[in-house]
Amino acid sequence: MSKKVKQSKFLTWFTKITAFPPTYIFFKPKVYYEDKITSKKKLPKSFILVSNHTSLMDFPLYLMVFFRRNIRFLMAEVLMNKPVLGWFLYKLGGILANRDSIDFSFMSESLETLDKGESVGIFPQGRLPVGEKPFPFKPGVGMISLYTDALILPVYTDGNYGIFKRARIVIGNPIDARSLCSEDLPEEEKAVAITEALESKIYELKDILAKRVGEK
Numbered sequence: 001m002s003k004k005v006k007q008s009k010f011l012t013w014f015t016k017i018t019a020f021p022p023t024y025i026f027f028k029p030k031v032y033y034e035d036k037i038t039s040k041k042k043l044p045k046s047f048i049l050v051s052n053h054t055s056l057m058d059f060p061l062y063l064m065v066f067f068r069r070n071i072r073f074l075m076a077e078v079l080m081n082k083p084v085l086g087w088f089l090y091k092l093g094g095i096l097a098n099r100d101s102i103d104f105s106f107m108s109e110s111l112e113t114l115d116k117g118e119s120v121g122i123f124p125q126g127r128l129p130v131g132e133k134p135f136p137f138k139p140g141v142g143m144i145s146l147y148t149d150a151l152i153l154p155v156y157t158d159g160n161y162g163i164f165k166r167a168r169i170v171i172g173n174p175i176d177a178r179s180l181c182s183e184d185l186p187e188e189e190k191a192v193a194i195t196e197a198l199e200s201k202i203y204e205l206k207d208i209l210a211k212r213v214g215e216k
Contacts, residue, residue, distance in 0.1 A: 005090035012092050016063055023064050027167040032212050034172045044174050046117045047153040050141055052202050053123035054159025061167055062121060072113050073121035074106055099126055107144055114150045137199040142191030145177035152177055156205035170205040
């Protein structure tokens with residue numbers, strides 16, 4: 001699949017609108033916020049959505065939860081290289097992140113998207129969990145965040161998807177990446193520090209969700 005296939009805003013919105021009723025029934029999402037102040041604030045104009053990765057369903061969930069925003073998600077080659085599915089995902093704004101090569105074009109495409117005032121979605125684990133053990137975050141998200149003024153929006157999903165289930169999401173406070181690392185560090189170490197801080201933040205949101213659900 002050619003990486004030159006461009007997003008179709010028409011197809012993106014058509015897909016969102018037509019898919020909203022069935023996906024809402026499937027997910028029945030319950031959205032929580034890190035605190036009451038966050039819930040009353042508008043989201044940044046442009047942001048990097050950073051989330052844990054539980055299922056291929058994470059992508060359609062976020063298309064619905066952030067319905068009014070155009071978020072271009074980084075997606076693995078295993079999906080993007082499929083003849084029909086890959087074309088469709090490119091048209092929905094998917095950005096190829098090839099895990100099996102040293103091609104870092106996903107970084108420049110992500111930065112170009114953010115420079116346009118749009119948003120990028122990243123699942124830093126890169127792979128779905130095996131059993132109960134999730135993969136650690138990869139530093140690509142840290143590198144991207146160093147070269148943009150866009151804020152990071154941490155989000156946690158419990159992955160509780162299904163007709164008779166209900167997905168729960170926690171949206172954290174927007175974060176300036178530079179607040180997560182020392183200015184004295186080399187670029188690579190900054191990226192690692194940012195990535196580690198974001199991983200901790202996502203699991204902090206998980207704990208917040210457990211507390212909120214437990215209070216009900």
